[in-house]
Amino acid sequence: MTATKEQFFKPAKLSARDKAAATDETARGIIALEATAREKKTARLREMRLQQQAEDPAPPAQKKSRKRAPTPKKA
Numbered sequence: 001m002t003a004t005k006e007q008f009f010k011p012a013k014l015s016a017r018d019k020a021a022a023t024d025e026t027a028r029g030i031i032a033l034e035a036t037a038r039e040k041k042t043a044r045l046r047e048m049r050l051q052q053q054a055e056d057p058a059p060p061a062q063k064k065s066r067k068r069a070p071t072p073k074k075a
Contacts, residue, residue, distance in 0.1 A: 014022075
């Protein structure tokens with residue numbers, strides 16, 4: 001068995017850039033996973049809504065009557 005440098009010396013510390021790059025890569029991965037999950041959920045909910053609308057169409061909307069403001073009396 002041959003001795004290696006890693007057995008006797010501590011590995012070099014990561015620089016600030018390396019740490020930032022690792023954090024950035026991890027964060028981007030998490031964001032991508034969340035975006036994928038959100039898109040799947042949106043597609044599933046859209047399908048459910050369209051299926052429900054096809055089975056039970058909504059009744060036609062009734063017109064709402066507006067109340068008129070009283071007209072000012074002339075003196």
